[in-house]
Ligand SMILES: NC(=O)C1=CN([C@@H]2O[C@H](COP(=O)(O)OP(=O)(O)OC[C@H]3O[C@@H](n4cnc5c(N)ncnc54)[C@H](O)[C@@H]3O)[C@@H](O)[C@H]2O)C=CC1
C-alpha cells in the first residue's frame with residue numbers, strides 16, 4: 001500500500017526561481033519560513049533552504065521531483081520578451097504551462113499561483129486605471145503578449161474548487177528593482193549609445209512601474225488567501241505600486257540617478273511608432289540573412305507614448321494588498337544596486 005505524505009504547508013516550489021522576480025520571491029519565502037524547491041532551466045545562485053532542480057518546464061518528468069509533496073507552486077518562468085521568438089514563447093508559455101498544470105494535478109498540488117502580466121489587455125491604446133474586467137487584447141502587440149494571454153487563460157480555467165487544484169493569476173506591470181535584467185540595463189545601454197535624448201510624444205502619459213518587492217508581496221498574499229471559498233479562485237489580480245508616474249519622469253529619475261542626462265527633445269509619437277513598425281518589418285524580412293534587434297520596437301514605443309496604469313483595488317479588497325515600498329524608495333534602492341551601470345563606470 002502506498003501512503004501519500006501530507007505536504008508541509010510551509011513547503012513550496014518556484015518555477016523560474018533563478019530569474020529576477022523568481023529569486024526575489026524565493027528570498028522572501030525563505031524569510032517567511034518556507035522551504036523552497038526551485039525549478040529552472042538554469043541555476044543562478046545557491047541559498048540555504050533552497051533545493052535546485054534544473055530542467056525545462058516543458059518536460060513533465062523533469063518537473064515531477066521538484067513538485068512532489070509540495071502543496072503550493074509559483075510559476076514565474078518565461079522566455080524574455082526581448083527574444084521575440086514566437087516558437088519559443090508558444091512552446092514554453094503555452095505548451096509548457098499545460099505541462100505544469102498536468103504535473104500539479106497529477107501530484108496533488110493544492111495551489112498554483114501564476115505570474116501573468118497586465119499587458120494581456122494592452123494593445124497600444126491608452127489604459128487609465130484599468131480594472132481586471134477589461135477584455136484580453138484582441139490584437140496583442142507582440143508574440144510574448146499573445147502567449148501570456150493563452151497562458152493566463154489556461155491557468156485560470158484549470159481552477160477546480162471541488163477538491164482539485166486552486167489557481168490564481170497575478171498581473172504585475174513594469175517590474176523594476178535590483179538585479180532586473182531588462183528595464184534598467186536596456187535603458188542604460190540605449191543612453192550609452194546616445195539614443196536617450198528624445199521624449200516620445202508630449203511626455204505626459206502616466207504608467208505603472210512596480211517595485212519587485214511589492215510584486216513578491218502580492219504573490220505571497222495571493223497564495224495565502226487562495227482557498228476554495230475565497231473570491232481569488234480562477235481570477236486575475238493587478239499588483240502595482242498604486243502610484244502611476246509619467247513614463248518619461250520615471251526614465252529620467254533612473255537615468256539621472258545613474259549619472260546620465262534626462263531626455264529633453266520631443267518627437268511626435270506617430271512618427272516614431274511608424275519608424276518602429278518599418279524597422280520591425282525590415283528585421284523580419286532580413287532575419288534569414290542578418291540578425292538585428294531594433295531597440296525601439298513598436299511595443300516599446302507604444303509603452304513609452306501611451307497611458308497604461310491599472311487599478312489594484314481588487315487585490316486590496318480580496319487579499320489585503322498594499323504596496324510596501326514607495327516608488328521613490330524603490331527607485332533609489334534600484335539605482336544604488338547598479339554601480340557598474342553608472343555613467344563612467346568601467
Ligand atoms: N519584468 C517585468 O516587467 C514583467 C514580468 N512579468 C512576468 O514575470 C515573470 C518573471 O519575469 P522576470 O523575472 O522579469 O524574467 P526572468 O527572465 O528574469 O526570469 C524568468 C526565468 O524563467 C526561466 N525559464 C525560461 N524558460 C524556461 C523553461 N523552459 N524552463 C524552466 N525555466 C525557464 C529563466 O531561466 C529565468 O530564470 C514572467 O512570467 C514574466 O512574463 C510580468 C509583467 C512584467
Ligand SMILES: CC(C)CCC[C@@H](C)[C@H]1CC[C@H]2C3=C(CC[C@]12C)[C@@]1(C)CCC(=O)C[C@@H]1CC3
Pocket residue numbers: 081116117118119173174175182183186187190295296300301303304
Ligand atoms: C528604449 C526606451 C524607449 C525604453 C527603455 C525601457 C524599456 C526597456 C522598458 C520600459 C517599460 C518596460 C516594460 C516591459 C519591458 C521593459 C520596458 C519595455 C514589459 C514589456 C516586460 C514584460 C511585461 O509583461 C510587460 C512590461 C511592460 C513594461
